[in-house]
Amino acid sequence: MGGSSPCASCKLLRRRCTQECIFAPYFPSDDPQKFAIVHKVFGASNISKMLQELPVHQRADAVSSLVYEANARVRDPVYGCVGAISYLQNQVTQLKTQLAMAQTEIMCIQMQQDYSTNLSTQTDHYQDDNKSLVLSDNNYESCNINHNLADHHHHQYLSFASSSSSSSNVIQDPFKRESFWT
Template identity: 45%
Template sequence: MADISIPCGACKHLKRKCTNRCIFAPYFGKKQNEASFAAVHKVFGAGNVSKHLSTIPTNHHKKAMETITYEAQARISDPINGCVSTICALKKQVKALQAEVSMMKAQQQMNNGFAYVNALQTTDLQHQQMLQQPNFNVSVEPAYANNPSPSIEDLMNMNNFNPVLAATNNLMNMNNFNPGFDTTKETASSSQSFQPFQNSRFSYHQGDN
């Protein structure tokens, strides 16, 4: 195979000729990414990265080189924590967002509870107002509504009522009472029945004289 005239970023940093079999050429280009490969070479070493790529499938090489490059740059930026500091910061951010979401859910549930209670109170208040409000459509009749109202003549008779006159009228009605038989005849027969007794008594007194 012919040598490549323009080396990739990895071969340029390593100051070697770049061939068609260069494992770093597809990921670091020919004129760029030299600084990225410098970080990878400084942290992991070009030989170690090449061996690592040979152990994984070819279709995963691109993803592996992206993560290796990111880890190398993070380690250079933070020699103590490396990419772990970024991971911890993201975890804290996730926890803060989760706490905020939980607080918002609790607040929403509380608002829903208040809204439900307010709705119940409003319904109860409206029901009480309906019960307390007088119903003008219901006709209320007095106790004497079923009795006929007295006429003017009855009222005048009630005002002119005389107990003495009423008693006299009652006696007159009793005198005019006819039980169904002739009281004249009965009276006559009764007087005749008493007459012999009276005559005999009178005769007795005359005999004594």
């Protein structure tokens, strides 16, 4: 900043860094890659305009967002951050489906155990608890139907996910190669 070491942007752009340099507080000279990636994607004049339009207290957050988006755009020029968000949303949907299937399976196992327990006690009191036995049979059938429905929805989701992933250019695992926080 006008002193010994120019900021990363002034170094890259090969210009003199002044006290009023808008980039200096956000792009220090010891991290030149930060400005280089943002400059490559957005351009120095656009970054300068964006920073000048913002109040000073919001500029650091804006620079962080620009760096994040620039890293995402370098990795996925078409979708950028949206590709990463889409990937994570698909993972959440898949995990919700798996959770629903596991909960249905647990409920079925519990109902089967209850049915077995009721069936063994029913032999002594068949006349008195005839209605209870019928209810247990209905619950058991309901459990099998619910389990089949959950399984059907899971297969529908998997077939949708595989058909949509084969036809799109979205990176399916944006976190495998490198971090956005480089």
